[in-house]
Amino acid sequence: MKQHIDSAPSTPGKFKMEKSPYNRLRLHSSLAKLTFWSLFFLVLIYFFFFKSPSPSSSSSSSSLPSDLSRRSLRTSSYAGPNFEKRVRASAKIRSRTGISVLVTGAAGFVGTHVSAALKRRGDGVVGLDNFNDYYDPSLKRARQALLERSGVYIVEGDINDAVLVSKLFDIVPFTHVMHLAAQAGVRYAMENPGSYVHSNIAGLVSILEVCKNANPQPAIVWASSSSVYGLNTKVPFSEKDRTDQPASLYAATKKAGEEFAHTYNHIYGLSLTGLRFFTVYGPWGRPDMAYFFFTRDILKGKSIPIFEAANHGTVARDFTYIDDIVKGCLGALDTAEKSTGSGGKKKGVAQLRVFNLGNTSPVPVSDLVGILEKLLKVKAKRLVMKLPRNGDVQFTHANISLAEREIGYKPSTDLQTGLKKFVQWYLSYYENGKKAAQ
Numbered sequence: 001m002k003q004h005i006d007s008a009p010s011t012p013g014k015f016k017m018e019k020s021p022y023n024r025l026r027l028h029s030s031l032a033k034l035t036f037w038s039l040f041f042l043v044l045i046y047f048f049f050f051k052s053p054s055p056s057s058s059s060s061s062s063s064l065p066s067d068l069s070r071r072s073l074r075t076s077s078y079a080g081p082n083f084e085k086r087v088r089a090s091a092k093i094r095s096r097t098g099i100s101v102l103v104t105g106a107a108g109f110v111g112t113h114v115s116a117a118l119k120r121r122g123d124g125v126v127g128l129d130n131f132n133d134y135y136d137p138s139l140k141r142a143r144q145a146l147l148e149r150s151g152v153y154i155v156e157g158d159i160n161d162a163v164l165v166s167k168l169f170d171i172v173p174f175t176h177v178m179h180l181a182a183q184a185g186v187r188y189a190m191e192n193p194g195s196y197v198h199s200n201i202a203g204l205v206s207i208l209e210v211c212k213n214a215n216p217q218p219a220i221v222w223a224s225s226s227s228v229y230g231l232n233t234k235v236p237f238s239e240k241d242r243t244d245q246p247a248s249l250y251a252a253t254k255k256a257g258e259e260f261a262h263t264y265n266h267i268y269g270l271s272l273t274g275l276r277f278f279t280v281y282g283p284w285g286r287p288d289m290a291y292f293f294f295t296r297d298i299l300k301g302k303s304i305p306i307f308e309a310a311n312h313g314t315v316a317r318d319f320t321y322i323d324d325i326v327k328g329c330l331g332a333l334d335t336a337e338k339s340t341g342s343g344g345k346k347k348g349v350a351q352l353r354v355f356n357l358g359n360t361s362p363v364p365v366s367d368l369v370g371i372l373e374k375l376l377k378v379k380a381k382r383l384v385m386k387l388p389r390n391g392d393v394q395f396t397h398a399n400i401s402l403a404e405r406e407i408g409y410k411p412s413t414d415l416q417t418g419l420k421k422f423v424q425w426y427l428s429y430y431e432n433g434k435k436a437a438q
């Protein structure tokens, strides 16, 4: 072939093609090759551009193979100096004692408040969130806009995308990770168990893997849940109590997370702190939580289901206000010791902690409704019903003495005060009730 091209005159117009059967055969085989390669490339293009899932698809619906193909697309779109510039600017530390924190789930309820608080005191903050549609994504976008105004950039991506998370560590040597991205909600676990496994188990392990390989390794603070106490009846719940009787699949994934934390601390020297949040509420909250949709439905004049236990037993929660939780998160970050590993290997014993972050004063759900009625000046249509077998436990109550001692946690907002702030926010966000929450 090469010889043939070389022997052809350089000016094609003067070249006279010989019409021999041999030449016809060559033409045939060249055409066949051309057709083959064209088809091959067409098939490749088809698979890359039409078969790959859209980068905005939610974490809850993805299976492993589609995640893998999405990974390559995602990462390539995050290449480039502009992306890196935004990440670096967001991570810039502005105080002498500042830390640099990767906040996963930054467009979530707790994530937004923690990111804003860190930024306010001069820490470097980079957010990561997949903006899935478990609840109204426009609320997540509004929180993102809020953070953007204070200089926090949220990278749009999934915690299972290890290539992307490693890339973030290549750009910024984060000292801390505040891991808040999760599939939340107790009752939804019966509808979509896969999304809990995907985010709370696979996603957590993905984050731990990247952190273990990072150099230097960051200290990790992450969101566990009061639900790990499950069927425990000893009150108030103490960190020493048993947590091996989860009442929901959600609780089981959070409990599994605590066990993974133990393993990564033991093998790789990662510094890990799990925070057991107790029914966190407040402005910019989650619309899937009872206080939020009770408010929406009371305003709409719709009836609200209030659960009660057997024999008219009270169902109660240790509702905890968001500002108190934020202080607990910052306290945990500030007292977190460095991880001890490097190059994926443990070099010494590392810190492993778990704390209750509750309010220490449980309130019956019916009292919560009473407070909302007064604040909204609307009588609720109460539909009292037996607690369904949906994973909900009858009560929660935190003992917070360990958190008080170790991280200076001291909640100071009662439910009445906290709900007043929530209702004020709700009414202004939804334009005094004109634009109803979804």
Ligand SMILES: O=C(O)[C@H]1O[C@H](OP(=O)(O)OP(=O)(O)OC[C@H]2O[C@@H](n3ccc(=O)[nH]c3=O)[C@H](O)[C@@H]2O)[C@H](O)[C@@H](O)[C@@H]1O
Residues within 6 Å of the ligand: 184, 185, 186, 224, 225, 226, 227, 276, 277, 278, 279, 280, 288, 289, 290, 291, 305, 306, 307, 315, 316, 317, 365, 392, 394, 396
């Ligand atoms: O403490 C925690 O760790 C958990 O707190 C909340 O879970 P939950 O306490 O069940 O909060 P809500 O869903 O807001 O329910 C609050 C109370 O209202 C009750 N409820 C809920 C829904 C309903 O229709 N009626 C009703 O009476 C529940 O049984 C519960 O006692 C969050 O949704 C979880 O993500 C979090 O992990």
